[in-house]
Amino acid sequence: MRGARRRLLLLGGALCVIAAAAQAExxxxxxxxVIHMNxxxxxxxxxxxxxxxxxxxxxxxxxxxxxxxxxGYVGVLATEWSSSADGKAxxxxxxxxxxxxxxxxxxxxxxxxxxxxxxKKLLNYSTTLQANLEAVDCPTxxxxxxxxxxxxxxELLVAAMPDLGHPVPKHLYExxxxxxxxxxxxxxxxGPFKFVEYKRGEYIIGERNKDYWRGKEYPYLDRVxxxxxxxxxxxxxxxxxxxxxxSGFNGISMEDMVRLSKxxxxxxxxxxxxxxxxxxxxxxxxxxxxxxxxRVRQAIYHALDTDFALKTIMRGYGKPGRGPxxxxxxxxxxxxxxxYPYNVEKAKALLDEAGYKPDxxxxxxxxxxxxxxxxEYTQLWGEYFAQAMKQVGISVELVTNDAPGFLNGVYRxxxxxxxxxxxxxxxxxxxxxxxxxxSGAPVGTAxxxxxxxxxxxMDDLIDAAAVELDSAKRANLYxxxxxxxxxxxxxxFAMEHPFLGITNKKLKNHxxxxxxxxxxxxxxxxxx
Amino acid sequence: xxxxxxxxxTIILIMIGSFLLIKLAPGDTVDALVGDMGGADPAFxxxxxxxxxxxxxxxxxxxxYMLKLVQLDFGWSYVYEQPVIEVLMSRLANTLxxxxxxxxxxxxxxxxxxxxxxxxAYSWTDNxxxxxxxxxxxxxxxxxxLLLILIFSVKLGWLPVGGIxxxxxxxxxxxxxxxxxxxxxxxxxxxxLIYLAFYMxxxxxxxxxxxxxxxxxxxxxxxxGGARLMFHHVMRNAxxxxxxxxxLQFSTVLGGSVxxxxxxxxxxxxxxxxxxxxxxxxxxxxxxxxxxxxxVVIVNVLTDLIYAWLDxxxxxx
Numbered sequence: 001m002r003g004a005r006r007r008l009l010l011l012g013g014a015l016c017v018i019a020a021a022a023q024a025e026x027x028x029x030x031x032x033x034v035i036h037m038n039x040x041x042x043x044x045x046x047x048x049x050x051x052x053x054x055x056x057x058x059x060x061x062x063x064x065x066x067x068x069x070x071x072g073y074v075g076v077l078a079t080e081w082s083s084s085a086d087g088k089a090x091x092x093x094x095x096x097x098x099x100x101x102x103x104x105x106x107x108x109x110x111x112x113x114x115x116x117x118x119x120k121k122l123l124n125y126s127t128t129l130q131a132n133l134e135a136v137d138c139p140t141x142x143x144x145x146x147x148x149x150x151x152x153x154x155e156l157l158v159a160a161m162p163d164l165g166h167p168v169p170k171h172l173y174e175x176x177x178x179x180x181x182x183x184x185x186x187x188x189x190x191g192p193f194k195f196v197e198y199k200r201g202e203y204i205i206g207e208r209n210k211d212y213w214r215g216k217e218y219p220y221l222d223r224v225x226x227x228x229x230x231x232x233x234x235x236x237x238x239x240x241x242x243x244x245x246x247s248g249f250n251g252i253s254m255e256d257m258v259r260l261s262k263x264x265x266x267x268x269x270x271x272x273x274x275x276x277x278x279x280x281x282x283x284x285x286x287x288x289x290x291x292x293x294x295r296v297r298q299a300i301y302h303a304l305d306t307d308f309a310l311k312t313i314m315r316g317y318g319k320p321g322r323g324p325x326x327x328x329x330x331x332x333x334x335x336x337x338x339x340y341p342y343n344v345e346k347a348k349a350l351l352d353e354a355g356y357k358p359d360x361x362x363x364x365x366x367x368x369x370x371x372x373x374x375x376e377y378t379q380l381w382g383e384y385f386a387q388a389m390k391q392v393g394i395s396v397e398l399v400t401n402d403a404p405g406f407l408n409g410v411y412r413x414x415x416x417x418x419x420x421x422x423x424x425x426x427x428x429x430x431x432x433x434x435x436x437x438x439s440g441a442p443v444g445t446a447x448x449x450x451x452x453x454x455x456x457x458m459d460d461l462i463d464a465a466a467v468e469l470d471s472a473k474r475a476n477l478y479x480x481x482x483x484x485x486x487x488x489x490x491x492x493f494a495m496e497h498p499f500l501g502i503t504n505k506k507l508k509n510h511x512x513x514x515x516x517x518x519x520x521x522x523x524x525x526x527x528x
Numbered sequence: 529x530x531x532x533x534x535x536x537x538t539i540i541l542i543m544i545g546s547f548l549l550i551k552l553a554p555g556d557t558v559d560a561l562v563g564d565m566g567g568a569d570p571a572f573x574x575x576x577x578x579x580x581x582x583x584x585x586x587x588x589x590x591x592x593y594m595l596k597l598v599q600l601d602f603g604w605s606y607v608y609e610q611p612v613i614e615v616l617m618s619r620l621a622n623t624l625x626x627x628x629x630x631x632x633x634x635x636x637x638x639x640x641x642x643x644x645x646x647x648x649a650y651s652w653t654d655n656x657x658x659x660x661x662x663x664x665x666x667x668x669x670x671x672x673x674l675l676l677i678l679i680f681s682v683k684l685g686w687l688p689v690g691g692i693x694x695x696x697x698x699x700x701x702x703x704x705x706x707x708x709x710x711x712x713x714x715x716x717x718x719x720x721l722i723y724l725a726f727y728m729x730x731x732x733x734x735x736x737x738x739x740x741x742x743x744x745x746x747x748x749x750x751x752x753g754g755a756r757l758m759f760h761h762v763m764r765n766a767x768x769x770x771x772x773x774x775x776l777q778f779s780t781v782l783g784g785s786v787x788x789x790x791x792x793x794x795x796x797x798x799x800x801x802x803x804x805x806x807x808x809x810x811x812x813x814x815x816x817x818x819x820x821x822x823x824v825v826i827v828n829v830l831t832d833l834i835y836a837w838l839d840x841x842x843x844x845x
Contacts, residue, residue, distance in 0.1 A: 042609040201795030203695045229793040238689040403563035404555020445570040446562045
């Protein structure tokens, strides 16, 4: 524990090294970076809406306590962090000399106010994470002590901070209706860019913050503009015509992505999206007596040719999944789990054994399948599933809906036999992944246990890991949960894949952190 | 005036019908929001539902909505976090600009080409105009839009890909007008070509029909020359069915603008309607429906006025 603590302390200083490295190239100052966004954002406050769409924009205006770099966690508004021996008090040293965009100093009061009123009460995912938070003390203006009623693993809190740790200025929020506060739409932060204008349906403009705490030379860009282009083909055309510099999170179609990757003007790939890996899944409704038979679920897994799907749907970007925790999760991941390689004969044998013999037309049984409408990957993955099942004599009827229809059909009405979608991993298994496998969530909650899966052993593992302070023991608990999931199979985590981005090479220092699109871009510059 | 008053019950019926129709779609705006966010905990979802009034029964919601509507309050858009009226007004100008310019282009060129084709019926000119019209009429607007973008933006680099203004250029006065006009060239072309084909074919038939009528022969006998005969006698009479179609089609152009606005990322009512359905933004959608019904009613009254002007035999009562 002491060793881990010292290592975390050291990482706070790693920031200065990165800053110095960026100076080395022949940096050009000035210019406007134009960035593509698919969908509009109603709320631009990352302490109220935890969503990559929000971070992509607000990340330039508002900064988190801690961010993630390729070599670990680095302090942004916090400089050091440590935990008490019992795990019930976590202390952050806050950066001094940081000012909000309106000139007021950033202090522990802001952190305490945000933690108690937004992170604990209003921010999605964070309300679960901070459920046991009792108080935040401010012994000095730049020390924040988080007090918990149950032990809070330091590494869990640190891993959650880049997404769920953005303070808001207390002086603009205190005493107001936080949800209706106008600054939710015109954010005031400490970041390298100041919010200028949000023209609905068109663009958002951010302008250089002349008073940025990292020093007068930062940021290099004069302006960042986000353009809202809902049509993917039109967005690809705008990139090609040189009107935009970057589009992240699969903002254009795979077809255009592959085509433009051959164009020497662009960098295309998954680099810079490592923090946001997702699984493409096949989800079972265990209330269906056919699917409650483990052999049937195993047969379905054996009938899926994941390598083929990876090659055709994801164009080779991705790898086969090994349970709920992706390989990008580091120590909490293990690949020593049971696997189900592609084998049609074995699948057929398992189905025969379960008592589902093909009828005269070669059909064993029918499934009602709901593919999630989360874009190209999930659509095609759902279609592939239907195709693959046909090979082993399972007839799949596809029921396609838009997002609200899908969420209601699957999570509230449980009106499905199988569903396909994706599940995003959020830095630590306890943030969102285990919620999916734990029993007891109210019906209708999106991305909670829709399978009707209940395993006391799984519940115990999840609960124990959530309060385990020792990293090695915690990792071991998650390995066990992963193994258990791969034998129980309430859901098939078939493929692990990153998001893809496309960037004009004029934009320098791009995708140099694992959550680059959400980061502050203080070191980004334009070569023109 | 009486016509306008008569329109009010129609609009109210439309509003109630649409409200119930939208409520039939599975899921509400909170589901859409949660889908966008990639999930949220149950307490968060319940709090949002209560805040938006979505925990009430459909009829309570309808009653509340109609009460507010009577006071001309369109409510609050939870997707844009702005009053609906503000969201609508910021986009209305763009849509009207696109619609009016498309219809003007479609009408002027359609009528002119139709008249020319009829004058030289069954000639080489007529055949070419008619074939082109058929091609434009058959081409889906999304395909035409993307084709235009590919040719004029990506390959030639003459026109901007989308949007209404050059972002971050902050032009003022005539430079701004020129900038907006440049951005509207392709959307207007994409939207008007289909309707142009409509008007052209109708005008051609209509002119051919009128040319055979007795009064045209009389006019010719009186010695009216080619141009006078065409403009004064034939076209004025041939325009009547075309104007009817223009009035009727105003509402379909509003529908067609959904596709064109989405592809050219023009911030207009059509694009707004599309995203509002996807996000189940009930208040905004209802606002759009109310606004569109009002526009259509006004256009119908205007059509009647034009009738009376074109043909004095028709009286306005």
